[in-house]
Amino acid sequence: MDIVFALKFIYIFALSFTNPDSMKKYATLKDIANALKISTATVSRALADRWDVNAETKRIVFEEAKRQNYKPNPIAKRLQNRHSKTIGLVVPEFKTSFFPNIISGIQKVVDEAGFQLLITQSQETMEVELRNLKLLENNMVEGILISITREGENSDYYQELIDSEIPIVFFNRVSSSIEAPKVIIDDYKLAFFATEHLIYSGFKKIYHFAGPEKLSVTMERKRGFLDAMKKHHRDISENSVLTTGVFSDKGYDAMKMLIQKNDLPEAIFCFNDPTALGALKAIKEEGLICPDDIALVGFSETELALLVDPPLTSVQQPSFEMGEVAARLLIAQITQNPVPEPETVCLIAKLNVRKSSIKVKGD
Amino acid sequence: MDIVFALKFIYIFALSFTNPDSMKKYATLKDIANALKISTATVSRALADRWDVNAETKRIVFEEAKRQNYKPNPIAKRLQNRHSKTIGLVVPEFKTSFFPNIISGIQKVVDEAGFQLLITQSQETMEVELRNLKLLENNMVEGILISITREGENSDYYQELIDSEIPIVFFNRVSSSIEAPKVIIDDYKLAFFATEHLIYSGFKKIYHFAGPEKLSVTMERKRGFLDAMKKHHRDISENSVLTTGVFSDKGYDAMKMLIQKNDLPEAIFCFNDPTALGALKAIKEEGLICPDDIALVGFSETELALLVDPPLTSVQQPSFEMGEVAARLLIAQITQNPVPEPETVCLIAKLNVRKSSIKVKGD
DNA sequence: AAAGTGATTGTAAACGATTACAATTAAGAA
DNA sequence: TTCTTAATTGTAATCGTTTACAATCACTTT
Structure with missing residues (x-):
């Protein structure tokens, strides 16, 4: 095997003997042109299959291109046509x-x-x-x-x-x-809906786990939550909205903290599914039950929502x-x-x- | 709003009025060279901050480059240095x-x-x-x-x-x-371990949900499963190995089918986490309990393994x-x-x- | 004074492809 | 025979950059 490789190497070396450094990876238009003793322009035109080149020429160009395993250089093409x-x-x-x-x-x-x-x-x-x-x-x-x-x-x-x-x-x-x-999507409206759903379901104390600050979706969803709460004359305390971010561990931490502080809402509208699932994990770990003790709603439904137990209410985005x-x-x-x-x-x-x-x- | 847009549009149009067609996106070396009445070579060298160009020249070149918001064309660069x-x-x-x-x-x-x-x-x-x-x-x-x-x-x-x-x-x-x-990773070995773990835990009838055919990982994990079973002299029936693929719905379907056929194993070693979670979902839906009725093991642990209930045994890959x-x-x-x-x-x-x-x- | 040195810049050829334009040829029209 | 015309091919510029080589100039050095 090694000998075959070595032989192959010597062979290639011999071929490119004139200038061993320039061992080419790719065949270019010029290579084809040289081999056929015609101009690169004709080769280019032939390969583009244009009307103004002889059928026979086209044939031999295609043949030679195939023989040399020619592939057009996309970089050169881009430089040429500038996109x-x-x-x-x-x-x-x-x-x-x-x-x-x-x-x-x-x-x-x-x-x-x-x-x-x-x-x-x-x-x-x-x-x-x-x-x-x-x-x-x-x-x-x-x-x-x-x-x-x-x-x-x-x-x-x-x-x-x-x-x-x-x-x-x-x-x-x-x-x-x-x-x-x-x-x-209308984050505001769906956050509003989600919150109203919790309200109509009869949950009293409802919190919101908010996403990263300085993000339009965070603000819209928070606004939707707050407006729904206001519309139904719910108290909004300082703790009603907790900024948790996007990852599940943050939802987990926030939930643990609430449990530790014994500040338990009946329901939480979460910024997204991962934070909701993190919260769910904390809830279970503490021996609480979802939705009996704490209900959860997620956002931007992922397939996990269905796999988890209990299945997670969530906003499905297209x-x-x-x-x-x-x-x-x-x-x-x-x-x-x-x-x-x-x-x-x-x-x-x-x-x-x-x-x-x-x-x-x-x- | 629409009017504002329209106005802005007219404004932009007016700006580019002089020659709408040749509106250049990028300044080139040549542009800088022309502006300073020097050669592109010098400009190129100046911008590359090379030793053989006058400090003052460098200064004015940099200045002009900044003024024209020059950015080198990476395509041309690639064509030049060929990588x-x-x-x-x-x-x-x-x-x-x-x-x-x-x-x-x-x-x-x-x-x-x-x-x-x-x-x-x-x-x-x-x-x-x-x-x-x-x-x-x-x-x-x-x-x-x-x-x-x-x-x-x-x-x-x-x-x-x-x-x-x-x-x-x-x-x-x-x-x-x-x-x-x-x-x-050593798929064979870990599949072997996972299966042995189930065997040592006391599960009798153990099945394997296998991955897509014609995949090395599928075959290795299957082989690991079978060898572990053989080592401990477990029966391997025709149904012991079911090909389910990679997605959770396939695990779900397979599990549903087993339940329907009333061919229930005590434990299943699944090709990956999604199929295991799919199976888990089916198990729950049918009122069965994991691991009491059917135990599950996944593979290629994802963070879901921890979020799900019960938490999923899985092979953690680095x-x-x-x-x-x-x-x-x-x-x-x-x-x-x-x-x-x-x-x-x-x-x-x-x-x-x-x-x-x-x-x-x-x- | 002639030659050598160093600093700085320009010229021109690459990289690989495309294409406007010119050139060549052969055939048909006048 | 001369002129058109069409078919085919070649020449050379271009895209934007890099770089080997040459050229220029002002100093030193002998």
């Missing part, structure tokens, strides 16, 4: 199935439009998000899809990108200060569709002339009521 | 946290090495996997990290890539026929580390000369025993 046919994606994370579902939707539209997709994750930090944006810019993406990690800090850079004609479409977590196409719509809007920004006005698309979401928020019996 | 500094990643899916964790590990190493990462998902189908590979090749990645969707069908293409000097490193789900670096190691191996293949011999790294995994597989009392 990368690539769009970039920035998501905060993909540890739950929420963003992956969106990505599937994006992927579909992007594929159909003949574009390619560069995926990055910012791990819920601004620094990584910024690095990702620059990475995408360096790869000459023609547009960017983003769900931001926090409102504010990087907005100048979003604007800079837009100004340098790299369109951006925001989805799910949008930047309120930037004028650009956005795809969202995540696949959200990806599709966002991608379509971006591609419109890139390809249409004149550039369409930025519009904000609000998709329809719904509350799926399950056992975790159903009151066992009236009191 | 993309990009590596590609192909994973079957990222709907559970398993692959995302691996990706985080990869990301870390790749960033540190100054490379960029192109992420693709093949959605558990060979066609998409092939398309992804070609996409990556078209983007001139210098190497590919892959966890394959099924053994066999695309191996010719893997080999082709390797032959055309694009190194490949396999991780988690590897191709047995290709000679290349691989990162795995996923972050797996990503790190795989990325390091690939980067070694790309940068080291001579290319290191392909090695297979086997990482250490462990079985985390939790309530789902603990026998309540002896019988």
Whole structure:
């Protein structure tokens, strides 16, 4: 085996003997042209199968191209026609199935439009998000899809990108200060619904586990919660809203703390499924029962909601569709002339009521 | 609002009035050179901050570059120095946290090495996997990290890539026929352990929910299961092994079927966590109790294992580390000369025993 | 005074592909 | 025979950057 390799090596070496350093990985147009003693222009035209080249020439060019295993160099192509046919994606994370579902939707539209997709994750930090944006810019993406990690800090850079004609479409977590196409659901309304559902179910003391600060979705959901509470004249104490963030351990910690302080609500409307599941875990560990002792509602339903016990009430977002719509809007920004006005698309979401928020019996 | 948009539009239009067609997105070296009436070579050297250019010249070049908001064109750069500094990643899916964790590990190493990462998902189908590979090749990645969707069908293409000097490193789900670096855990051994754990716990009738066919991990885990059963002289009936695949609904269906056929094992060793959780859901729905009626063991632990009730016994893989190691191996293949011999790294995994597989009392 | 040195800059050829334009040829029209 | 015309191919510029090599100039050095 080794000897075969060695022989092969010597062979290659001998072939490229004139200049061992320039051992080429790829055959180029020039290689084909040289082999056939014609110009690169003709080769290029032949491979593009254009009308103005002789059929016989085409044949031998294709043959030689195949023989040399020629593959066009996409970098050179891009430099020539000055577009990368690539769009970039920035998501905060993909540890739950929420963003992956969106990505599937994006992927579909992007594929159909003949574009390619560069995926990055910012791990819920601004620094990584910024690095990702620059990475995408360096790869000459023609547009960017983003769900931001926090409102504010990087907005100048979003604007800079837009100004340098790299369109951006925001989805799910949008930047309120930037004028650009956005795809969202009505977080306010659904938070309101979710809260009202708890109220109508007869739960008295209701808390809210809020998401990361400086995030539009956090604020909208909190606002929806508060307005629903106000509408039904519920007390809103200082403890009614706890900021917990996005990960399950935070929901767990918050719940543990409430239990320890013996400040138990009858129901909690959580920012998302992971925090709700974290809270659920704490509830069980402490020997309490959901929904009998504490009812839970999540948000941005993932498939876990159904697997868990009790099944979790949650707001189901049309995540696949959200990806599709966002991608379509971006591609419109890139390809249409004149550039369409930025519009904000609000998709329809719904509350799926399950056992975790159903009151066992009236009191 | 609409009027504001319209006005803004007219404004932009007016600005670009002089020559709407040649509206350049980027300033180039030439632009700077022309503005300062010097050659592009000097500008290039100045911006690269090289020793052989006058300090004052550097100063004015930097100034002009800033004024024109110059950003080097990475495409041209790549064409020039002929490497993309990009590596590609192909994973079957990222709907559970398993692959995302691996990706985080990869990301870390790749960033540190100054490379960029192109992420693709093949959605558990060979066609998409092939398309992804070609996409990556078209983007001139210098190497590919892959966890394959099924053994066999695309191996010719893997080999082709390797032959055309694009190194490949396999991780988690590897191709047995290709000679290349691989990162795995000892699936056989851990499946063996997991099964023995069930046997030692006193469960008599034990089944295995197997993964997708034609996958090394499926076969190894199955083999581990069977060997452990044989070692302890357990009956292996035709029904002992059921092929269920990777998704939770398949585990759910399989469990429902067993219940319907009244062919209930005392314990099931599942291919992965999602199938185990699917089975768990079916168990609960039918009014049975885990682990009292049926015990469960998963594999490739995700954070769900802990959130679910009862907490799920599962094999914890060092996923972050797996990503790190795989990325390091690939980067070694790309940068080291001579290319290191392909090695297979086997990482250490462990079985985390939790309530789902603990026998309540002896019988 | 002639030659050597160092600092600085420009010229031009690459990288791999595309394409406007010109050139060549052969056939048919005048 | 001369002129068009169509078919086919080649020449050379271009995309934006890098870099080997040459050129220029002002000083030293002998």
